[in-house]
Amino acid sequence: MRKIPIVPTLVVLLAVAIMIALGVWQLGRAEEKDALLQRYAAAGASTDAVAWPINGDAAERVLYRRSRITCESLSAMKQVAGTAASGARGWAHRATCTLPGGEASALVDIGWSAVPNPAAWTGGQVSGIMAPGPRLVADPPLAGLEPLARPDPRELPNNHLSYAVQWFLFALTALVIYGIALRRRWRDRS
Incomplete structure (x- = not known):
């Protein structure tokens, strides 16, 4: 046995x-x-602007919606790999903005260029689309830069x-x- x-x-x-x-x-x-992902796709169709989120949970709820901020001052500006609205690869110009009151900050992708030269931008009003990060992708672009590719929830994997x-x-x-x-x-x- x-x-x-x-x-x-x-x-x-x-x-x-x-x-x-x-x-x-x-x-x-x-x-x-x-x-x-379906909720994000529906959010992208909304034209109503939402307030800049105060924390990560609030950011999750407003991704892919339009938003507007006032960048009172820049604490940093850097170039990161980015894609233009035309599909060309190059550089996204990312600013770290101090918001009114000075207690909060926001990442803002102000536009795209083919070269990593710093953009001449010192802040002001920015409107655009909320992207993961959270960061605001300027629409229209600022400082004479070209538009970045619109944040797309279909790029998020569901594996x-x-x-x-x-x-x-x-x-x-x-x-x-x-x-x-x-x-x-x-x-x-x-």
Whole structure:
């Protein structure tokens, strides 16, 4: 009679159960992410401006909506990789602005250029689209720069379904490997 070792079998079955639970969890996350992306797409169609968010949770609720700020002063200006509205690759000019009252700041992408030369901009009124970060992508661009590509929620990945498939495959693989190990053990003992 072939004996199945109790402790190793329980360990493998526990691991498989955990992997399956993680796969089911990722399926739920896929549905949540899809709903979030749909909400972002609907927000992009709104023309009403929203206030600059005071914290990360508030920023999450207003992504891809129009907003407006007053940049009282600049604390930093840098160039980061960016894409123009035309699709050309180059440099986004990003300012760190001090907001009225001096207690809060905002990141503002003021426009695009093909070269990383600093833009001559000292602040003022900015309107644009809220992007992840959070940052405001100026629309229209400022300081004689070209427009940046509009923030698009379709660029955010929803790869939770593939993660779920991976967890289910890990569980299946663990069972197959354990089955092979048991066969070899039984064969060696007979």
